[in-house]
Amino acid sequence: MKPIRKAVLPVAGLGTRILPAAKTTPKNLLNVYDRPILSHVVEEGRAAGIEHFVFIVGRGQSAIEDYFDHAFELETQLEAKGRTDLLTQVRGELSTPGEMSFVRQMAPLGLGHAVWCARDIIGDEPFAVMLPDMLMDAAPGALSQVIDAYRAVGGNVVAVEPAPPGEAHKYGIVALGDAAPGFDGRLAAMTGMEEKPAPGAEPSNLFISGRYVLQPAIFALLAAQAAGAGGEIQLTDAMVRLMATDGFHALRYAGTTYDCGDKLGLLRANVAYALKDADGGVRAVLREMLEAYTDPR
Ligand code: UTP
Secondary structure, rough: OOOOOOOEEEEOOHHHHHHHOOOOOOHHEEEEEEEEEHHHHHHHHHOOOOOOOEEEEEOOOHHHHHHHOOOOHHHHHHHHHOHHHHHHHHHOOOOOOOOOEEEEEEOOHHHHHHHOHHHHOOOOOOEEEEEEOOOEOOOOOOOHHHHHHHHHHOOOOEEEOOOOOOOHHHHHEEEEEEEEEOHHOOEEEEEEEEEOOOOOOOOOOOEEEEEEOOOOOHHHHOOHHHHHHHHHOHHHHHHHHHHOOOOEEEEEOOOEEEOOOOOHHHHHHHHHHOOOOOHOHHHHHHHHHHOOOOOOO
16 A cells, blocks of 8 residues: 655645635634644645645745745844744745755636646646645644554545534535445544535435545546536546545544634634644633623624
């Protein structure tokens, strides 16, 4: 079984749900408590053993590349002022040489098209996909859990979780067969998948939540994939076709997902990550604010 060494991080979407914030700032550089969403996600990838990150970026997103590079002027100033604490923090965000590639998706044709743009860099090996606007708070990390499941069953594995009541039709939803041994019954063979099923016709309430291990055979299918839901080339549609020849499993990963591509999801993530900082006095601040708040309606 080949190890998972590379991860594709598609960040070229328009981020319409979080406009106008995402107009000039790539949404994955928006902050969750103390650092950008992407920093949390790359940390999760490194902890899962990812050696190479392939970002699929759009126009106007060069700030992402810059974020993981030296900021020469800033670092020089911090050094001159003796701010070694901040310098360590800033340098802690650097990539290692050769660890990251950036590929332009020249038009946001859909998640499937974005992943296909990574085909030459991934080559002929299984790889991970991490949707960076899905911040998955888990220990061990969500991708580590998915890769553990892959080591047990091989093939293709996706993380899933229950959609909020009444919202399953907004997501890629899976249908499940028998549970695989181990994993407390949380790993099961998949029998079907559907992107944004009609309300009331969802095969389950479990949605594909943003971490995948895929076989490279997906690229040939994506190359010929017609546009699906929303007029976009959908990764789920190509995965359905791959399922005809390849094993797929779904893992109900243990953890909490925050959809940071949504205003309320981003707020939730900020509060949750801030509350984890025992020294930050966040509880007191929140309590104070809630007590002082009067609803203007
Ligand atoms: P989303 O649909 O959640 O992101 O795609 P979006 O399109 O940016 O957001 P909305 O719906 O307009 O608010 C899932 C992931 O796939 C990437 C997005 O950047 C996001 O990380 N994506 C999507 C691409 O890289 N390219 C695309 O053409 C579409």
